[in-house]
Each structure stands twice: as C-alpha cells, then as structure tokens.
Amino acid sequence: MSLQALWVAFTTIVVREIRRFTRIWPQTLLPPAVTMTLYFIIFGNLIGSRIGVMGGFDYMQFIVPGLIMMSVITNSYSNVVSSFFSMKFQRSIEELLVSPVPNWVILAGYVTGGMARGLGTGSIVTVLSLAFTHLTIHHLPMVVATVILTSALFALGGFINAMLATKFDDISIVPTFVLTPLTYLGGVFYSVQLLPDFWQAVSMANPILYMVNGFRYGILGVSDVNPYVSLGMILAFIVVLAVVALRMLARGKGIRH
Amino acid sequence: MRNALEIEGLTKTYGDGFQALKGIDLHVAEGDFFALLGPNGAGKSTTLGIVSSLVNKTAGRVRVFGYDIDTQLAQAKLHLGVVPQEFNFNQFEKVFDIVTTQAGYYGIPRRQAAASAEKYLRKLGLWDKRETPARMLSGGMKRRLMIARALVHEPRLLILDEPTAGVDIELRRSMWAFLEEMNRQGTTIILTTHYLEEAEALCRNIAIIDHGRILQNTSKRALLQQLSVETFVLDTERELTEVPRLEAVSCRINDDGALEVDVEKGQGLNPVFAQLDRLGIKVISMRTKANRLEELFLRLVERNSVEHHEPEEGVA
Numbered sequence A: 001m002s003l004q005a006l007w008v009a010f011t012t013i014v015v016r017e018i019r020r021f022t023r024i025w026p027q028t029l030l031p032p033a034v035t036m037t038l039y040f041i042i043f044g045n046l047i048g049s050r051i052g053v054m055g056g057f058d059y060m061q062f063i064v065p066g067l068i069m070m071s072v073i074t075n076s077y078s079n080v081v082s083s084f085f086s087m088k089f090q091r092s093i094e095e096l097l098v099s100p101v102p103n104w105v106i107l108a109g110y111v112t113g114g115m116a117r118g119l120g121t122g123s124i125v126t127v128l129s130l131a132f133t134h135l136t137i138h139h140l141p142m143v144v145a146t147v148i149l150t151s152a153l154f155a156l157g158g159f160i161n162a163m164l165a166t167k168f169d170d171i172s173i174v175p176t177f178v179l180t181p182l183t184y185l186g187g188v189f190y191s192v193q194l195l196p197d198f199w200q201a202v203s204m205a206n207p208i209l210y211m212v213n214g215f216r217y218g219i220l221g222v223s224d225v226n227p228y229v230s231l232g233m234i235l236a237f238i239v240v241l242a243v244v245a246l247r248m249l250a251r252g253k254g255i256r257h
Numbered sequence B: 001m002r003n004a005l006e007i008e009g010l011t012k013t014y015g016d017g018f019q020a021l022k023g024i025d026l027h028v029a030e031g032d033f034f035a036l037l038g039p040n041g042a043g044k045s046t047t048l049g050i051v052s053s054l055v056n057k058t059a060g061r062v063r064v065f066g067y068d069i070d071t072q073l074a075q076a077k078l079h080l081g082v083v084p085q086e087f088n089f090n091q092f093e094k095v096f097d098i099v100t101t102q103a104g105y106y107g108i109p110r111r112q113a114a115a116s117a118e119k120y121l122r123k124l125g126l127w128d129k130r131e132t133p134a135r136m137l138s139g140g141m142k143r144r145l146m147i148a149r150a151l152v153h154e155p156r157l158l159i160l161d162e163p164t165a166g167v168d169i170e171l172r173r174s175m176w177a178f179l180e181e182m183n184r185q186g187t188t189i190i191l192t193t194h195y196l197e198e199a200e201a202l203c204r205n206i207a208i209i210d211h212g213r214i215l216q217n218t219s220k221r222a223l224l225q226q227l228s229v230e231t232f233v234l235d236t237e238r239e240l241t242e243v244p245r246l247e248a249v250s251c252r253i254n255d256d257g258a259l260e261v262d263v264e265k266g267q268g269l270n271p272v273f274a275q276l277d278r279l280g281i282k283v284i285s286m287r288t289k290a291n292r293l294e295e296l297f298l299r300l301v302e303r304n305s306v307e308h309h310e311p312e313e314g315v316a
C-alpha cells in the first residue's frame, strides 16, 4: 500500500475507535468523571483537610496528578481490550484480516484509539479537578511526554490482553487484579517516603509508581524517583510490548485458525 | 488466459489435528463463474478461508491473479473481495459505516469510499437502511450487506461462501441477476452453495470437493454429460393404477401418481411415446426430473464415501 493509503487505513481505524467509545459514552466517559469527582470530594476535601501536607503540597494538590494518571491508565487499557476483544468475538476482526492493512498499522490504529480515550478521560478529569484545586505546571514537556507514553504503553497492554483473551472474563482479570492494585500502591494517594524501608524497596518494583511520579514531577516538581529514569523505563516497556504484540499478530494468535 | 486463482497442493490440518484439506489443486480462469460444491464439512469454507487469509494453510501454494499469498499478500488481497459464510460485521455499527470503514481498510479516501458505498448499497437495495445498525437487519439484508462490503474496493475476484443461505426465492433470483451482471462486467466469481440449481443456473465451471479432496473439476457441461440416463416425469390424463410395461426403458409411478421414465442418452423419447400411445396412455405434460446436477452430485459423493469409508462418519 502507498503511504497515503496506509494513512487512510490508519485514520479509518482510529476514527472507528473514537466513534465507538463516544457512542457508548455512558459506559466509557461518564464513569471516570463520576468516580474521580467522588475521590476529589472525599479524599481531597473531606479527608485531605485533616491530612495536611504531603510532599510539600496540599493533600488535594498531591493526589490530583495521580488520579489523572489513574484514569489515563485504566481507560487506555480498557478501550483497547474491550474493543479488540469484541471484534474478535463478533468476528468483525475478519474485516481487517481480509484487507491489505499491515499489522503494524492495525496495532498503531488500536493503540491510538486507546490513547484517544485515555487522554480524553485524563483531560475531563483534569478539568474537573480545577473545581477543587488550582494546578500549576512545573515542567510541561515532562507532563506531556509522561502522559502520552504511559497512555501508549497501557493501550499496548490492552491489545495483548485482547489477543490472549478467549472469553469475556479474561478481559477484566488484568484491570481488576493487576492494574487497580498496582495503581493504588503506586503512590497515587501517598508518597512512598512515608513507608518503611522494606516496603519502599518493594514499591520501587512497581512500574506504575514511576509513571505517577514522573507525571507528578511535571506538574508539582516533586517526585519519589528520577523522572527521566521513569521516562526511559516507559519507553523500554513500550518497545518490548510492541514487539510482542506484532509477533502475536503475525502468527494470528487467536484470530486465525 | 490468466488465472484469477491458482491453488496447488493445498493442505490444512487444524489445531486439533483434524486434516480438513488433503491436497487440493484448483484453477479458476479470469472471468469465470465457478462453483465449489460439496457436502457439509467437505472443506469448502476452509479452502476459501485460506485464500482470503482467515485461515492459515498448512502446506501448498495459493496465487490470486498471479500474486502469491506467501510473498505478495497485500497485492493479492487488493484484488479479492470476500463474503464469508457467517455474519461477521459489528452488530452495533450502521450499514453505511460498515461499508465505508471497509473501504478505508483498503486505503480508499473517505469521499471515494462514500461514493462507492452508495453505489453498492443502492444496487443491493440497502440504501434506505444505511443508517440502521446491522443487528436490526433481516437475514437476507445482512447477506446483501456483506456483498456490498466485499465489493466496495471493486475487487476483480469475488468469493462468496453460501451467499444465498436463508434467502427467499425472490431475493435469491435478484441476487443471481446481480452476480451475473457483475460477472458480465468482468468480475471473476467463485461461490459455494448447497442449492445445486443455483450452480446449474449460474456457473460455467464446477469443482466438487468431499473429505478434503477434489472429486471433480470440470465444466458444467462436461459434468452434466456424464449423466448417461435422464429421468423424465410424465403427467398422464388418467391416473395410472399399474406401471405400464415398456420395452427397453425402465419406469415407475412416483408419489404424485406421475410416470417417471429413465431414458438412455441418445435413445430419444419417440419410442417411449409410441409405446405409451399404443397402450392408450395420454400424456398431457412432461418435464425433466428436477435437478440433474443434484443427482450427479449425490452419486459422486456417495461413491466417494464408500471408497473412503472414513471412521468419523461411520454410520453403522
């Protein structure tokens, strides 16, 4: 296919993905807005006022970056996993398989679609947070790079999950038993410096901790880890997952008999 | 003439170890209207699935207009339109979106895609339904939607796996007319069907497949000529109470009370009529017994299963 044709195929996939999650917005865009507003009210306002400062900031200000990242992560992931799995399930994946779209364009299209939802939700949550606190941005390039790369990484993760899934249960296992705990323990609600040494060391093995902290550094200028290390780590993960996903597509794992 | 499709030594063993194709050779010339016939489980969908990249082959070569699917897959796909046996669109998407999205996958820019989608949705009588989600279409409409989707990039080879399954007679006739028109305009068509009159009405060449092997691959005419006996059904003025004794022809009375006569090819009907005349039996109308191809098909497949005697179909 020519470069122009590849571009058309890519945008077709992305537009289709965006159309899907906006068509079902009460399932996709509304819930994170409601949940995050509750977090802001309960943790930020009610409880936060008793906690005082964390990492040198209001508790509310401290948790906002983490909560934004949390919605970016879960939404990037779940968009791709549910969309691609339901394509597999309804067999409409065959529309793509018979067409000449190369695998890397399919992957790029789905990942971009997932990022559109992840970043879209992140933006909604950011706007909502402005009703509760005011945000200044410490280091804009770091904010943008961290959030975009994190979103891409989890969209890729969702893609691999969908390739491996054989039934609907399989698409909720990772979000429930892996992503949510890692996010809660990834320093969204506290600075790991509050933990005893042992648990601090354990937390350092949690990749989400790096993403949350990299992002918080970009906004507040405080971080438990070096933000450049966390950027490098995210990039490395992206490369690994992209290679894995492309190999699965080439073998047709779970989509071609 | 160039071949639209060339299949050589194609085999397929599924993940569970079942060998669905045992070495298939098939050539379909450009411009042909070709039928792939065979009983349930013969391997038709498997063969077409491999050609359209929905199934991985185990061994063998497949070329579409000379493009090998191992080395020039994208080129091969560009020339191929596929209508699968099972509905495989997103049930929640609208008809128009399904067709234009498919065009997008082929790299066709949005405006051109919309024009092409309109053209085929109109031709297939679905334009009024363009804003309807696919799940709200009737079965026949869903079949037509899959045809429109397969044509939106104007492929030169159209593959249809049981396109008229569950389609009413009137619609089937109009689909036939549509496919014949496409074929006249140069599109090569390969279809599978269980309605043998469909193959007889539409196709020029026919392959019969059973248990993963091609039993016959020839022109429809040559196939029909293999029938050495033809059966005619004669309606008589008065209902016959006993089978008339006719020389050199076997005959019987069928369930409807009409007389069925088997006539050897080349024998002609005159002797039959002469004898009936002599016996005072008045024939008021006559037709050939429905579907000659069907008889031939059954005979071939029956012979094949006797010869193969495969354990999995042990009827005992």
Ligand SMILES: Nc1ncnc2c1ncn2[C@@H]1O[C@H](COP(=O)(O)OP(=O)(O)OP(=O)(O)O)[C@@H](O)[C@H]1O
Binding pocket: A257, B014, B015, B016, B018, B020, B038, B039, B040, B041, B042, B043, B044, B045, B046, B047, B085
């Ligand atoms: N995914 C699969 N895994 C294992 N066996 C399969 C698979 N798909 C098909 N088969 C087997 O391969 C054989 C051929 O199936 P295929 O679908 O090609 O038949 P067909 O000729 O299209 O039949 P029908 O007329 O019923 O559509 C059957 O015995 C079927 O059970």
Ligand SMILES: [Mg+2]
Binding pocket: B044, B045, B046, B085, B161
């Ligand atoms: Mg079939």
